[in-house]
Amino acid sequence: MGLTGFEVEVQRPQADGGLSTEDMTLSMGPQHPSTHGVLRFVVRADGEVMKEAIPDIGYLHRSIEKIAEKVGWHGFMPYTDRVDYVAAMPCNQGWAMAAERLAGIEVPRRGEYCRVIATEFNRIQSHLLSVGSMAMDIGAYTPFTHALREREYINDLIEELCGARLTFNYMRIGGVAWDVPPAWREKALAYVRRFEPLIDEFNDLISYNRIYTERLGGVAVVSAQDAIDYNLVGPNLRGSGVQYDVRRDEPYSVYPELEFEIPVGRGEMGAVGDCFDRYIVRIREMKECCKILRQCLQQLPPGPVIAKVARNLKPPAGDCYVRVESARGDMGWYVVSDGSAFPHRCKIRTGSFAAISMIPKLSRNLMIADLIAVIASLDLVAPEIDR
Amino acid sequence: MAPLPAADIHARLKSRFGESIGELIGNRRDNASATVAPAAIVEVCRFLKGEPGLEFDCLSNLSGVDYPKRSLIEVVYNLYSYRQRHLFTLKVGAQRDDPVVPSVASVWSHADWAEREVFDLLGVVFAHHPDLRRILMPEDWPGHPLRKDFVEPEEYHGISTSRESLLKAT
Numbered sequence: 001m002g003l004t005g006f007e008v009e010v011q012r013p014q015a016d017g018g019l020s021t022e023d024m025t026l027s028m029g030p031q032h033p034s035t036h037g038v039l040r041f042v043v044r045a046d047g048e049v050m051k052e053a054i055p056d057i058g059y060l061h062r063s064i065e066k067i068a069e070k071v072g073w074h075g076f077m078p079y080t081d082r083v084d085y086v087a088a089m090p091c092n093q094g095w096a097m098a099a100e101r102l103a104g105i106e107v108p109r110r111g112e113y114c115r116v117i118a119t120e121f122n123r124i125q126s127h128l129l130s131v132g133s134m135a136m137d138i139g140a141y142t143p144f145t146h147a148l149r150e151r152e153y154i155n156d157l158i159e160e161l162c163g164a165r166l167t168f169n170y171m172r173i174g175g176v177a178w179d180v181p182p183a184w185r186e187k188a189l190a191y192v193r194r195f196e197p198l199i200d201e202f203n204d205l206i207s208y209n210r211i212y213t214e215r216l217g218g219v220a221v222v223s224a225q226d227a228i229d230y231n232l233v234g235p236n237l238r239g240s241g242v243q244y245d246v247r248r249d250e251p252y253s254v255y256p257e258l259e260f261e262i263p264v265g266r267g268e269m270g271a272v273g274d275c276f277d278r279y280i281v282r283i284r285e286m287k288e289c290c291k292i293l294r295q296c297l298q299q300l301p302p303g304p305v306i307a308k309v310a311r312n313l314k315p316p317a318g319d320c321y322v323r324v325e326s327a328r329g330d331m332g333w334y335v336v337s338d339g340s341a342f343p344h345r346c347k348i349r350t351g352s353f354a355a356i357s358m359i360p361k362l363s364r365n366l367m368i369a370d371l372i373a374v375i376a377s378l379d380l381v382a383p384e385i386d387r
Numbered sequence: 388m389a390p391l392p393a394a395d396i397h398a399r400l401k402s403r404f405g406e407s408i409g410e411l412i413g414n415r416r417d418n419a420s421a422t423v424a425p426a427a428i429v430e431v432c433r434f435l436k437g438e439p440g441l442e443f444d445c446l447s448n449l450s451g452v453d454y455p456k457r458s459l460i461e462v463v464y465n466l467y468s469y470r471q472r473h474l475f476t477l478k479v480g481a482q483r484d485d486p487v488v489p490s491v492a493s494v495w496s497h498a499d500w501a502e503r504e505v506f507d508l509l510g511v512v513f514a515h516h517p518d519l520r521r522i523l524m525p526e527d528w529p530g531h532p533l534r535k536d537f538v539e540p541e542e543y544h545g546i547s548t549s550r551e552s553l554l555k556a557t
Contacts (some may be wrong), residue, residue, distance in 0.1 A: 058522065066532055226496075228447075322417060334463060336452055345453075347463075349448040
């Protein structure tokens, strides 16, 4: 895959006999441990300082949007897992909500609670992977193992819930596939109790480590205005100080009944909107997830978990734009129905796609090593970019 | 601040741009939309972004939909205002055999990549786009996959795009 419009500029020796320098072109990826999936950057650097980093994406393009047009409304659910396999629950939910909105289906309350519980566990999972791998990218290996250890427990819990550890396929149009198993609620509550203090332990281990904060503080600052202009969403947007969360500001499911805070970047280690702010927002969000989980698990109402939905679903013709708060933020589903058994169009607008489009602007005049921090702090997940 | 009803947003557009704005379609917040004449789209977007009280500071989503029966490709702009919490959708119809729509990359930076994606997958040419080239598919890929009449090539550089069913082989 060639990149057009990218020529190496060679500087000739200067007339005054001074030392000449040549720009160096580096290809980072597509298989680089810190690129979080298969994506590539073409970096033009002068020594250690980047002049430009141009992302080259598409390596993980599986034409999921085209598949939606071929497999029907119910059949597309397992494919949504693959949009963002690190946080598959919100993808399930986005698709289910879009179809429900078009077909006018009401989800039973217990079903909504099951969705929120699954999604919030998934959010913790995803944030753990994000902060853990970020620490590893910066050079601290141990926190990664701690994060993955905790992630395993949640994998086990979710496996009991839906039989899968990564691509869950848990939700259905109209509700969820399975009710919580017997005694699962107590197990989940016990885990939340165990996990919450571990966030502080993680902070002691790495978050306020001097070397770590020096690497992240003040690096790649994104102003609130730029963040909105580039359509950054989720923790990346909140890192820039914009207190916005789809769960609160465009309420859906049972989130209006739940109490939680929305952490934003405060510029503790430099400037508002730097890499550290994006990182610490994720750490604090995990605490909020615990709050939500505790409320949901305690309030779980009785009743069915799924509504009666026609097997051969044909939503009336129309379109809708539905948004859910995924682990990577506001995820938009623009779905068009033509009244047939197959969606006419399904466009999935993801957080990582917008985030990576900002890399050329953010990377200018940064050190090459800082690019790693920027990629990690934006929490790029390659399958979500390419779909 | 409570968001404006879609009808009010539509009325303000209509009074400013008249004939270029179509009827208000959709009765919910998430599907209220109006068509815009292609020639007017950049001005309409600039107005929606800058006008006090509207302030659509975010292009939340930009996508294209192919309607072969109407021989039309519709470019859909889902706009959002973080300041006012408005949500509104604009639709621009382009002729299917030669779809050209002016680029709004000068209004919102997000449009740059979003328009590249629509160009790549549906073949809509965005006039005055700063860097219009394929983004997801390889540069030498034939055709635009999200068009309804797209036929998958049998192979790409000697790599087969299909395989025999494993069930049939046994």
